[in-house]
Amino acid sequence: MxxxxxxxxxxxxxxxxxxxxxxxxxxxxxxxxxxxxxxxxxxxxxxxxxxxxxxxxxxxxxxxxxxxxxxxxxxxxxxxxxxxxxxxxxxxxxxxxxxxxxxxxxxxxxxxxxxxxxxxxxxxxxxxxxxxxxxxxxxxxxxxxxxxxxxxxxxxxxxxxxxxxxxxxxxxxxxxxAAPLVPPLQACRAVEHVASDPPPTAAALGLTDACPLAPDATRLAAWERGETGLPFVDACMRALTATGWLNFRMRSMLMAVASYHLWLDWRSTGPILARRFTDYEPGIHWPQVQMQSGTTGINTIRIYNPIKQGHDQDPSGVFTRRWLPELAEVPDTQLQTPWVCEGAARILGRSYPAPVVDPVTAARHARDLVWGLRRAHKSDAETARIVTRHASRKRRRRAKPANRQLRFDF
The missing domain is CATH 3.40.50.620 (HUPs)
Incomplete structure (x- = not known):
């Protein structure tokens, strides 16, 4: 005890x-x-x-x-x-x-x-x-x-x-x-004659792994299916759909690309990812969804570059090729940008979609809009309230890391 x-x-x-x-x-x-x-x-x-x-x-x-x-x-x-x-x-x-x-x-x-x-x-x-x-x-x-x-x-x-x-x-x-582990129980007295119910099937509960989409939500549908035309984003989404798991960096990138490059509401994309993650934990998931979407008001804007992430996280292209077999003929050097390869006309729009957005232009547009909104609606009092209630009390490091990746220059 x-x-x-x-x-x-x-x-x-x-x-x-x-x-x-x-x-x-x-x-x-x-x-x-x-x-x-x-x-x-x-x-x-x-x-x-x-x-x-x-x-x-x-x-x-x-x-x-x-x-x-x-x-x-x-x-x-x-x-x-x-x-x-x-x-x-x-x-x-x-x-x-x-x-x-x-x-x-x-x-x-x-x-x-x-x-x-x-x-x-x-x-x-x-x-x-x-x-x-x-x-x-x-x-x-x-x-x-x-x-x-x-x-x-x-x-x-x-x-x-x-x-x-x-x-x-x-x-x-x-x-x-720091509390000690609870010693394992060797035996426990049970209450007798308590009936159990048979578990319902997933179909009886109306459960599927699909998320209903509005007919005109083209970008949302492309993102959910892993068909945005941005190879590393699509590979990550298809891997998540098949396995139920991604590492933290890739989860963050999927959310950030949806919110910034595709300009999708986190209230539409957040539930889709929640349904994909086998290890879904609401207390972790929703704060991260809001942080990666830039809606907390206190965190820096993190606009991942999906092309750079593909080069950094999958330099050999093994992961991307596993989940995007349509890009088999694309050279390694152009795997994350197949629209510039010599055979692009044979692939894009046929076996693999053309990009739904230009990643550079979309990122610039999102950055200008979000920072503009922050400057126009800045509230020091509200920021202080959020920090007091929710923000970490860890002291910030004074020295900037030498690695650009660690500075969120994505």
Whole structure:
């Protein structure tokens, strides 16, 4: 229990520390729900350890159809979830716990278990999700208070809730991350006779990996399909579509090219990338989407040069050629600019599209517009407010790096 307490766990009903919650201390043998959300593991799981210490446990996962209808959900996410639930089921069985799978909205599910099993305790990790999951958790909190259910949400990451700014974030984050690992459970008492629901298919949830596009959204469609005519951009998008993963630099470039060169609204492109990333994390994804689109108001404008990125990141052309076999006859020296090669007329507009924009002209146009807007609408007070609440407290380095790449001269 020391490790659990060291992670700063607090109860939802009133925010009392665990040791000071009278509702918990008096019901040690009532069934406890451990609600698994985005933390599908058994090792170093403070919420599971806490639940096991309180009484017999229902290890619960809820497939919420409404959550899977959100624009950032995709079929590949659901397929990955099913794999993870399969592994979780095996790991829980080793300590004597069945995985209870329910399909429906969270409040109806939790209320049903409360009525049938006398649940008084609900334990989960804090979740960093999207707007939908945030509103759902507020409704669950209201339900828990109304029904006298003690809901404890335990921190599991560097996200620190209820801070008004970043001044004390690092100390709080370090305290959580420095806490010792929770010892693995050897056995756990299970609540018997809890029925599970069969998981719905992806089709039943209406899930695909496609994102609906407006008929006139030519640039958006070209970007999503990897058919912009900018080879390295297209190779990255096709690789992401096929594998569900890209490194950080390439994710940033895809977003920046969409926002600046193609002048697309981040609210259209952000959900498409969210649906592509198998490792989609809302708390990381959306701040990065806004930063790479230049909409935060405090970050520098990062307009990547897709041609330069192709030369720098794929100097041999192996990656680009793997995903763009249409460019097989283009020489290595012109692979990132096939429109200048001798056989361009045989390729562009036929097996491979011509560029939807001129990358140099488009970048210059975007740079002029964005910096013009910043100068025209600059608000020192608003910038200070954003910095106080969200910006890093790390000191800036005085010496400029010698490498132009590190200066974001892309």
């Amino acid at each position: 020391a490790a659990t307490l060291g992670r700063g766990a607090r109860a939802c009903n009133g925010g009392l520390p665990l040791g000071g919650n009278p509702a918990i201390s008096g019901d040690m043998e009532r069934p406890v729900i451990c609600w698994f959300k985005r933390d599908l593991r058994v090792c170093d799981h403070p919420a599971l350890a806490r639940a096991a210490a309180l009484g017999p446990v229902i290890a619960l996962y809820i497939i919420e159809p409404e959550g899977w209808q959100q624009p950032d959900a995709a079929g590949r996410h659901y397929a990955f979830l099913q794999e993870c639930l399969g592994e979780l089921r095996v790991d829980l069985a080793k300590i004597g716990l069945p995985l209870t799978l329910k399909v429906g909205d969270a409040i109806s599910t939790l209320e049903g278990l409360r009525q049938t099993h006398g649940i008084r305790h609900l334990i989960s990790h804090e979740e960093t999700g999207n707007g939908w999951s945030f509103e759902r958790d507020k409704r669950v909190g209201a339900w828990a208070r109304a029904q006298g259910v003690a809901w404890e949400e335990l921190p599991q990451s560097g996200v620190v809730r209820r801070l008004k700014g970043r001044d004390h974030w690092q100390a709080a984050r370090n305290a959580v991350m």
